[in-house]
Amino acid sequence: MMAGRIILLVRCLSQQRNKVLAPDTGRDMMCFAVSAAFSWSPSPEIGNLPRTGRRLGMKCRLSKAFTERRRPAECLLDHTSQSPQNQDKIMIDLDRRTTTFLALLAPFFAGVAAAQTSADKMSDMERDMSKVPWRGNEQIAMLIYPGMTVMDLIGPHCMFGSLMGAKIDLVAKTLEPVTSDAGVTIIPSATFQTCPLDLTVLFTPGGTDGTLAAAADPDTLAFMADRGARSKYVTSVCSGSLILGAAGLLKGYRASSHWSCRDALAGFGAIPTDARVVRDRNRITGAGVTSGLDFGLSMVAELRGQIYAECTQLVSEYDPDPPFNAGSMKTAPADVKAVMIKLLEGFTQKAEALAAASRI
Amino acid sequence: MMAGRIILLVRCLSQQRNKVLAPDTGRDMMCFAVSAAFSWSPSPEIGNLPRTGRRLGMKCRLSKAFTERRRPAECLLDHTSQSPQNQDKIMIDLDRRTTTFLALLAPFFAGVAAAQTSADKMSDMERDMSKVPWRGNEQIAMLIYPGMTVMDLIGPHCMFGSLMGAKIDLVAKTLEPVTSDAGVTIIPSATFQTCPLDLTVLFTPGGTDGTLAAAADPDTLAFMADRGARSKYVTSVCSGSLILGAAGLLKGYRASSHWSCRDALAGFGAIPTDARVVRDRNRITGAGVTSGLDFGLSMVAELRGQIYAECTQLVSEYDPDPPFNAGSMKTAPADVKAVMIKLLEGFTQKAEALAAASRI
Numbered sequence: 230m231m232a233g234r235i236i237l238l239v240r241c242l243s244q245q246r247n248k249v250l251a252p253d254t255g256r257d258m259m260c261f262a263v264s265a266a267f268s269w270s271p272s273p274e275i276g277n278l279p280r281t282g283r284r285l286g287m288k289c290r291l292s293k294a295f296t297e298r299r300r301p302a303e304c305l306l307d308h309t310s311q312s313p314q315n316q317d318k319i320m321i322d323l324d325r326r327t328t329t330f331l332a333l334l335a336p337f338f339a340g341v342a343a344a345q346t347s348a349d350k351m352s353d354m355e356r357d358m359s360k361v362p363w364r365g366n367e368q369i370a371m372l373i374y375p376g377m378t379v380m381d382l383i384g385p386h387c388m389f390g391s392l393m394g395a396k397i398d399l400v401a402k403t404l405e406p407v408t409s410d411a412g413v414t415i416i417p418s419a420t421f422q423t424c425p426l427d428l429t430v431l432f433t434p435g436g437t438d439g440t441l442a443a444a445a446d447p448d449t450l451a452f453m454a455d456r457g458a459r460s461k462y463v464t465s466v467c468s469g470s471l472i473l474g475a476a477g478l479l480k481g482y483r484a485s486s487h488w489s490c491r492d493a494l495a496g497f498g499a500i501p502t503d504a505r506v507v508r509d510r511n512r513i514t515g516a517g518v519t520s521g522l523d524f525g526l527s528m529v530a531e532l533r534g535q536i537y538a539e540c541t542q543l544v545s546e547y548d549p550d551p552p553f554n555a556g557s558m559k560t561a562p563a564d565v566k567a568v569m570i571k572l573l574e575g576f577t578q579k580a581e582a583l584a585a586a587s588r589i
Numbered sequence: 590m591m592a593g594r595i596i597l598l599v600r601c602l603s604q605q606r607n608k609v610l611a612p613d614t615g616r617d618m619m620c621f622a623v624s625a626a627f628s629w630s631p632s633p634e635i636g637n638l639p640r641t642g643r644r645l646g647m648k649c650r651l652s653k654a655f656t657e658r659r660r661p662a663e664c665l666l667d668h669t670s671q672s673p674q675n676q677d678k679i680m681i682d683l684d685r686r687t688t689t690f691l692a693l694l695a696p697f698f699a700g701v702a703a704a705q706t707s708a709d710k711m712s713d714m715e716r717d718m719s720k721v722p723w724r725g726n727e728q729i730a731m732l733i734y735p736g737m738t739v740m741d742l743i744g745p746h747c748m749f750g751s752l753m754g755a756k757i758d759l760v761a762k763t764l765e766p767v768t769s770d771a772g773v774t775i776i777p778s779a780t781f782q783t784c785p786l787d788l789t790v791l792f793t794p795g796g797t798d799g800t801l802a803a804a805a806d807p808d809t810l811a812f813m814a815d816r817g818a819r820s821k822y823v824t825s826v827c828s829g830s831l832i833l834g835a836a837g838l839l840k841g842y843r844a845s846s847h848w849s850c851r852d853a854l855a856g857f858g859a860i861p862t863d864a865r866v867v868r869d870r871n872r873i874t875g876a877g878v879t880s881g882l883d884f885g886l887s888m889v890a891e892l893r894g895q896i897y898a899e900c901t902q903l904v905s906e907y908d909p910d911p912p913f914n915a916g917s918m919k920t921a922p923a924d925v926k927a928v929m930i931k932l933l934e935g936f937t938q939k940a941e942a943l944a945a946a947s948r949i
Contacts, residue, residue, distance in 0.1 A: 356924065380747035380905065383773070387740035387878065390771035397772065406776055411750030412757065413743070414776040416766055467906075487906060505910045517906025518747065522879060527912045539915035539925045544933070545740065546827075546847060546877025548916030549909035550865045552887045555899035556908030564716065565899045573904070 362533050367395035367429035370456060372472070373417055374401060374449065376439015379409035381467045384521025385432060388529050391541040395532075400424045402448060410436050421452040430528065431460040435467030435487060435518075437576045441583055444475040453478065462531075466515035466524055471580055473514070474499055477589050483509040487517035488558050489573040489580075496584025519556075522547060722893055727755040727789035730816060732832070733777055734761060734809065736799015739769035741827045744881025745792060748889050751901040755892075760784045762808060770796050781812040790888065791820035795827030795847060795878075797936045801943055804835040813838065822891075826875035826884055831940055833874070834859055837949050843869040847877035848918050849933040849940075856944025879916075882907060 369389055371382060382399075389397055401407050401417035408414045419425075433443075433453065443449045453476035457463045465473050470486040473479050474497030483500040485491060485507040494501045506515050506524045513531075515524035526547065530538035555561040561569075729749055731742060742759075749757055761767050761777035768774045779785075793803075793813065803809045813836035817823045825833050830846040833839050834857030843860040845851060845867040854861045866875050866884045873891075875884035886907065890898035915921040921929075 378747075380743055383740055383743040386771065386773060387738075399773070411746065412778070413746060413759070414778075416774040416776065418772070418774075505908070506912075516908075517904075519882060519905050519907040519909065523910050523912060530912060535913065536922075536925060539913050539922060540929055542911060542913055542915040543917070543921045543925055543929050544877075545879050546916055547879040547911055548865070548876075548920065549879065549911065550883050551902060551907055551909065552866075552883060552890060553895065553899050553902055555902040556906055557903070560908065561903045562896075562899060565896060565903055569900055569903050 356536060363393065363537065365392055365394045365533060367392055367532055368425045368427065369395055369397045369430040369432065370400050370419070370424050370428050370460075371397065372401070372431075372433040372443075372449070372453065372469075373399050373407045373415060374436075374439055374443040375407055376410050376436050376442065377407070377434045378436045378467060378518055379411065379413045379415070379434075380518050381434030381436070381469060381521055382415075384519060385434075385464075385466060385515075385525035385528070387545055388522065388525025388541055389430075391529060391537075391544065392532060395429075396425075398424055400452075410439060421448060424452070424456065426456070426459060428456055428460040429532070430462045430464060431456045432464045432466075433469035433472045434521075435465065435469040435471070437468065438579075440468045440471055441576075441579055444472045444583060450476045460511075462511050462513055462528070464513045464515075464524070464528070466521040467517045468580065470494055470499070470514045471497075471583065473512070474584060474589070475587060479512060479514075480589055482512045483507050484512060484514040485516045485520075486514065489517075489570075489577050491516075493577070493580040493584040496581065497587055497589050522549075716896060723753065723897065725752055725754045725893060727752055727892055728785045728787065729755055729757045729790040729792065730760050730779070730784050730788050730820075731757065732761070732791075732793040732803075732809070732813065732829075733759050733767045733775060734796075734799055734803040735767055736770050736796050736802065737767070737794045738796040738827060738878055739771065739773045739775070739794075740878050741794030741796070741829060741881055742775075744879060745794075745824075745826060745875075745885035745888070747905055748882065748885025748901055749790075751889060751897075751904065752892060755789075756785075758784055760812075770799060781808060784812070784816065786816070786819060788816055788820040789892070790822045790824060791816045792824045792826075793829035793832045794881075795825065795829040795831070797828065798939075800828045800831055801936075801939055804832045804943060810836045820871075822871050822873055822888070824873045824875075824884070824888070826881040827877045828940065830854055830859070830874045831857075831943065833872070834944060834949070835947060839872060839874075840949055842872045843867050844872060844874040845876045845880075846874065849877075849930075849937050851876075853937070853940040853944040856941065857947055857949050882909075 369392075371386065371389075373382060386397065389395065398419040399415060399417050400419045400421065403420055404417050406414045406416050431453070449472070453472060457473070457476060457478040463473060463478050465484075465486075467487045468490050470479065470484045471490060471493065473484070474494050477497075479494060480498035481500075483502040484494050485502055485504055486494055488503075491501045491503065500509075502509075504516070505520050506513065506527050513524065513528065515521055522545075526538055526542055529541050555565055558566060729752075731746065731749075733742060746757065749755065758779040759775060759777050760779045760781065763780055764777050766774045766776050791813070809832070813832060817833070817836060817838040823833060823838050825844075825846075827847045828850050830839065830844045831850060831853065833844070834854050837857075839854060840858035841860075843862040844854050845862055845864055846854055848863075851861045851863065860869075862869075864876070865880050866873065866887050873884065873888065875881055882905075886898055886902055889901050915925055918926060
């Protein structure tokens with residue numbers, strides 16, 4: 230019965246889209262995603278979430294209390310509105326789409342509510358889809374700077390990009406193009422001056438020398454400290470946690486980082502924690518580079534709920550299958566570890582020196 | 590004994606670096622990476638590589654024949670030389686670094702060769718590190734276009750970026766900034782006219798409407814067909830395989846794509862294949878979005894060998910731990926699949942129409 234209602238709704242939406250809307254992307258389509266309310270594990274290691282997440286997913290099916298955690302969605306902002314190209318077209322598409330969906334979702338919620346009282350026993354059909362914070366207005370600011378590792382930025386952005394109604398800014402000192410450590414050049418969408426004051430998520434990617442330079446730059450640290458004090462979540466991936474630490478945002482908090490500089494966080498008064506994604510209160514930090522996908526998906530679940538995050542995971546086909554098993558210091562072959570530890574030794578030492586010299 | 594030689598070498602390199610070189614990034618440091626020669630599995634599904642790779646890794650330890658597969662490295666190119674910023678500095682750093690390492694590596698190879706004859710029984714120390722194609726000159730061209738999914742591009746770029754000596758171009762119709770479907774704006778490094786003619790790797794990312802537009806654009810298809818005919822490897826991630834197909838590059842080849850448009854590849858004469866990474870002769874295609882990391886790491890192993898790829902995996906800390914298990918049509922909950930299939934239906938239909946209308 231529930232499945233029938235979903236198909237009915239989606240066919241209705243699909244027909245409406247064909248009439249009213251421009252063709253849209255997989256990301257845009259995420260505005261349809263339906264989500265169960267979700268709560269973090271009491272464990273600070275979100276790396277434990279596969280088990281915890283499923284356990285909480287089951288709780289969601291059993292307890293209406295979880296559904297009270299969702300926030301109201303006041304207004305719609307376009308997460309691409311700052312992009313230099315296609316800005317107007319994309320904004321118009323998203324606004325038209327959202328207006329249409331809002332009108333269409335009311336009967337869906339009624340139908341889903343009725344389905345909840347049915348005898349349908351398919352477990353993944355029992356999740357309360359009528360409590361969906363599918364429309365949001367998060368303000369997300371992602372710091373970018375010369376020498377950053379662009380994968381640290383794009384992994385989380387890939388997941389944040391599914392948040393219909395969220396506004397994502399790529400924030401730099403100026404609007405001059407920013408080149409990553411591997412030579413990818415990105416145009417910022419906002420500056421330290423034009424970035425919104427009150428943020429849902431403040432994020433910084435990592436890198437090596439570029440990150441150490443950013444972590445020693447007074448303007449960058451002043452921006453991070455100011456927005457960090459106002460942001461609901463203060464986050465990073467890879468050695469980006471060095472920038473959070475240098476801005477005084479990790480004192481007394483557990484935090485992760487790239488394996489080559491995680492211990493240096495102690496110099497900023499943080500508690501270095503070896504996990505893929507670490508949460509301590511509103512500080513959420515990822516390990517090296519590719520952990521940004523696990524971090525980003527965890528953030529989508531925190532902001533919109535588990536089912537929304539599952540839709541994001543399916544559209545990004547995040548079903549990883551590394552061809553080798555050398556991705557962590559726990560699994561890499563001894564010869565690979567020996568070489569890489571020594572080869573990153575210079576960066577490790579500089580990160581520790583920076584942290585040790587801080588007055589935090 | 591072997592471990593001692595590695596530490597000795599690296600301490601020597603480290604001291605030399607401190608004297609001669611500017612601080613460098615984890616990626617730059619990959620030029621140190623030592624690699625065993627590597628051969629693909631006879632299976633077209635690189636998704637099977639975790640088992641196959643290890644088996645071949647063992648073969649490498651048993652058979653010198655594998656080491657004959659490596660290519661000589663004629664000259665050194667800087668993979669960031671096309672980036673608008675820091676170009677000179679980065680090129681100089683990389684060139685100085687490489688010159689230094691070349692001089693230092695000769696005694697290392699002799700030492701390692703001697704170690705091979707020792708009684709050292711640690712399996713991961715038995716790999717022949719003296720046959721390392723650690724210096725390369727690959728020419729990699731990555732197509733970028735408006736509306737692409739930037740994660741499709743950056744996942745592979747994250748891995749390609751570790752290839753010391755390789756040159757990576759981000760190629761577009763013009764040098765005008767290109768905005769992705771989620772609003773990330775990237776500046777191209779080359780145009781269809783300035784892109785090198787003879788490539789090691791031709792790559793295209795996917796997307797939705799932007800990809801369909803690129804797959805219907807005569808200039809883009811002419812560029813892909815021309816470079817595809819000259820490239821050692823013709824590759825894509827996600828719906829990028831639609832562009833390869835539209836350019837006539839997949840006729841008679843097994844290929845993967847995003848789950849929402851994989852079947853459409855049949856319209857281009859391809860054989861849709863459901864796997865994370867699919868290889869058929871020199872065509873290597875990934876599944877949706879995040880498969881670019883598995884694709885990229887497999888390509889690094891193909892180009893530089895398994896140990897080089899393992900070093901790349903460790904520096905990018907690619908030890909994935911998704912918080913949910915919804916990343917494929919095989920594992921996602923039924924309600925999530927039902928909604929996402931319907932919500933991508935419009936794109937699926939347009940992709941099938943495009944392929945069916947092709948005269949390939």
